[in-house]
Amino acid sequence: MPEKIYLSSPHMGGKEMDFIKEAFDTNWIAPLGPNVNNFEKELCTYTGASHAAVLTSGTAAIHLGLILAGVKQGDEVICQSFTFAASANPIIYCGAKPVFVDSEPDTWNMCPEALKEAILDRKKQTGKYPAAVIPVHLYGMPAKIDEICTICDSYRIPVIEDAAEALGSHINGIKCGTYGNFAVLSFNGNKIITTSGGGALIGESEKDIAKARFLATQARDNAPHYEHSHIGYNYRMSNIAAGIGRGQLLVLDSHIQKRRSNFEFYKTAFSDIESISFLDEPAGYFSNHWLTTIIVDEEKTGISRDDIRLRLEEHNIESRPLWKPMHMQPVFKDCPYYGSNVCEDLFKCGLCLPSGSNLKEQDLVRIAGIVREFFV
Numbered sequence: 001m002p003e004k005i006y007l008s009s010p011h012m013g014g015k016e017m018d019f020i021k022e023a024f025d026t027n028w029i030a031p032l033g034p035n036v037n038n039f040e041k042e043l044c045t046y047t048g049a050s051h052a053a054v055l056t057s058g059t060a061a062i063h064l065g066l067i068l069a070g071v072k073q074g075d076e077v078i079c080q081s082f083t084f085a086a087s088a089n090p091i092i093y094c095g096a097k098p099v100f101v102d103s104e105p106d107t108w109n110m111c112p113e114a115l116k117e118a119i120l121d122r123k124k125q126t127g128k129y130p131a132a133v134i135p136v137h138l139y140g141m142p143a144k145i146d147e148i149c150t151i152c153d154s155y156r157i158p159v160i161e162d163a164a165e166a167l168g169s170h171i172n173g174i175k176c177g178t179y180g181n182f183a184v185l186s187f188n189g190n191k192i193i194t195t196s197g198g199g200a201l202i203g204e205s206e207k208d209i210a211k212a213r214f215l216a217t218q219a220r221d222n223a224p225h226y227e228h229s230h231i232g233y234n235y236r237m238s239n240i241a242a243g244i245g246r247g248q249l250l251v252l253d254s255h256i257q258k259r260r261s262n263f264e265f266y267k268t269a270f271s272d273i274e275s276i277s278f279l280d281e282p283a284g285y286f287s288n289h290w291l292t293t294i295i296v297d298e299e300k301t302g303i304s305r306d307d308i309r310l311r312l313e314e315h316n317i318e319s320r321p322l323w324k325p326m327h328m329q330p331v332f333k334d335c336p337y338y339g340s341n342v343c344e345d346l347f348k349c350g351l352c353l354p355s356g357s358n359l360k361e362q363d364l365v366r367i368a369g370i371v372r373e374f375f376v
C-alpha cells in the first residue's frame, strides 16, 4: 500500500517546542501562564481583533459567544445550514432552537436574502426576532459578511462569525473574525494551525471577552474562598497548548500560501476536465483555501463524486464529501429551514481533496493522476 495521504494533517513549524520548553523550564504547566496571554495578544495582532480569549475548543468558543450575546432558553438562533455540526450544537447547549439558512452560490456561505426572509418569518411565527445569527466562512472562503452584518444590525441581532476554518482569510484586507460582535477560531488538529485541540473567542468588547475568560474558568468570583454567582465552565486553554499555538502562528502565513498553491495546482491539473469545477474568490475576497473543494458534474461524463472518492480511497488517499447540511441531519430534522437547494446540491456533488500544508509535490501529482485516469 502506498503511504497514506490525509485530507489535512497537523504541520509543525519547528518553534513550537521552544515555547513548550520555556513553559516546562519555568513550571508554567498550569495554571494559565505567559503563553496563554501572549497567544491571545498575538492572535489580536494577526487578525486585527481587539480582544481574544483562548479556549479548549472552537465549540466552547461558540457556546460562550452565544451566552455573551444573551441567548437564553427558548430563544431561536439562526445558523448557516451548510457547516460542521459544531456551529449549531452549542445553540442546543443554551436551550435555544436552531433555525437553518441556505447558502448562496458565490461563496457557498449564508445567503443574505434567505437570512432576511428567515428573520422576518420567525418574527411573524413567534412574535420575536432570533437572538443571534451564526454565519460561517466555510473552507476558508469569506461569507458575504458585510451584507449579513447590515441586515442583522438593522434588527439589532448580534452576529457570531464562525471563522473556525478561515483564520487569515479576508475581504479587502479586513480579516474574517472582525466583522461580527464575536467570532470563533478553531485550532483543532485538522485546521490550518493547531494547538492539538483548542479555539478562541475574539471580539471588540474588552468587557465581554473578560467575561468569557471568567465563565471559562468556572465563573469564580473575586474572593479568597471559592465563591460563585454564575454557572461556569472549564473551557480555558492550557499554557502548554498555547505554546504550540504561538509556534504555529509563526508559520500561519506560509501555511496559507501552501494551501492556496494546492488549490492552484488542482485547478491547473483539472483545467481540461469539463465536469470538474472550482469555487473562485469573488473580487476583493481572499480565502486561506483551508481545503480545496471540487464540484463533480456526473451528468457530463457519468463519473460521480463517489466514483472519485472511492478510487482515491483504494489508493490510500483520504477525500471527503462536502459538509452535509444541518437541516438534513437526523438530529436537526425538525428545525425550520429557509432556502432553495443550494447547499443540498453542493453536498450531493462536492468533494474535499487532500489539502494539507505539508503535502509534497509528488503527493499532489499522485492524487491528480488518479483523478485524471477517469477522464483521459
Ligand SMILES: *Cc1c(COP(=O)(O)O)cnc(C)c1O
Pocket: 056, 057, 058, 059, 060, 083, 084, 086, 087, 136, 162, 164, 165, 185, 186, 187, 188, 197, 198, 199
Ligand atoms: C472545526 C470547526 C468548528 C469547531 O471547532 P473545534 O475546535 O473542533 O471545537 C466549528 N465550526 C466549524 C465550521 C469548524 O470547521
